[in-house]
Amino acid sequence: MKVIHVVESFAAGVLHFVVQLTHALPEYEHVVIHGERPDTPSHYVELFPLGVTLLPWKRVTRDISPISDILALYHLMRLLKQHKGDVIHLHSSKAGFLGRVAAKLLGLPTRVLYTPHGAAFLRQDVSPTKLSLFIWLEKLGNWCAGQVIACSASEAAAFQRYGIPADYINNGVECAKRPATPPTQTDTYCTIVVAGRISQQKNPALFNEIALAFLDQPHVRFVWIGDGELRHLLTAPNIHCTGWVEPPEVTAHLQQATIYLSTSLWEGLPLSALQAMCQGLPLVLSECTGHVDIVQVGRNGYLFKHTNEAIEILSELSKNNAFCFSLGTISQTLQKKNFNIQRMVESYKMLYI
Template identity: 45%
Template structure:
């Protein structure tokens, strides 16, 4: 099959998703059409993909809504796809590509061959005004009239989409390869609580900081944030170590030496960083948002406010054996639901169903 992937944002979790998916399906021909207007596009990214992947630049694509530029981006995408012979599948990634791509695929008569994966759909964003979120909802509804199957990254993202009256939605859980590093056994009285990701509104560093402040008088509790971003200044509690962006091996070492993964996210599709933590057996404490709530079977480890998060951490402090039990549970849930080969196989089956 010749599978065309279209994405405006060639960075972050969506980029990692595409690397893993295409590498896991090496017998198919993949063409990646990608936006070039993001500063955080990884350097030398092509070496991360198999040789069965080729690339086409989408020079006019950009993240924000700008009608004139979006019309130019739509026309450029139309011309790019029109020149590609024998397209079997069009797979659109994230909201901007999903909006413009569904219009283009309709114009080309390819709607029945089109898949759209939102990777945390735009109207879940809480870093924009309610008015703008309503515009995002309208845009998603409008684009859905042009066809294409929506494939959410998690069941809760699927449900959030369907709540807006949008149909033809299914879901395939995100999946990753388990980290090859082993979680270290903690024989001390200290507990390290870690989070990984961009220090941005989505990840809610203020809440992470407020939770850490509740343990400021306990020298045995340390918080670590692996990542950097525009809201780094909100991580002011003296018991937080913010590493900035670090090498992959260093990051994995931090995870291996941690005891609990804490997510304070406001919204997600299905977070790959939490999956990585679960793959090595880190117990997780997660904010109760779309994406996060799919990752735990015991909802007692989800929280809606600071008080509940602090209560869960204190429960772990008083019941160290629970850390061992939940470590095993994290691995069990990961292996059952979120392995890369399972995700790739389900996408392959979906591709085949649309190919025939």
């Protein structure tokens, strides 16, 4: 079995997803056709297992650019003709569109799967006109070829609302070990953490606004694990930004945290939040696609719609580390049951066959 992965967004969660999948399916031959972004790690080759073929995808960009997109489509078609596979697995919106058009133009008999990882039409940082264009492109791509396999039920439902058939396989992660000892009420700090690229999608302005509300509570501190183009928005003195760190250090920060907070505007199903669940953290997440799938309100965390609601929830949780641990224990149980890598991989294997 030969699987051709096509991915423009070769960084952060999407990169981690493809790396996980290639490691978990060593019995398959993997070819990864990939773009590069400013936050693509320089050592990305070392992340993949030996035997994976990595092919740079020329001229592909995140944003719509007619000339670049036509050139990227031409290059992708050349690569797909040179490297024939049994399955083409497209990751993220740009690869999803160009990959399905390429499959249609080439008349490939290959099985084509498309995992959006946060569909472009879910974005809240673009105009209604552009959102309408994204929806139209998704419909055109669906007509060309392939099957939409969203990474959460809520993302699949978003496609279905626009008349695009979609199924889903929950994202899953492999967990590092969690410390067995619960925190005590005498713990000095409440550490509220998030992990990911500091981008518009993650809404760092809201994260900063929430942190500012706790300036008079020195026992509450905030940590952003990651970096990005909007780092300058994190001005609150009680926020520590780690910059980009290796996965073991991400795990270490999560293990030292009390609460996982995400202010994202939209998601597919965030791997960073699943990793937080692995480490037994309660979740306090904005109510959006991808987040609603992993929070059982009052059991492993809370969802919020407004800033004041988030501040109120965090204020209550920050006073009770033992309750946070109790919520986090359920987070860990839910992750093991519904969002583990074994379940995800077995589901993709069934589709690949």
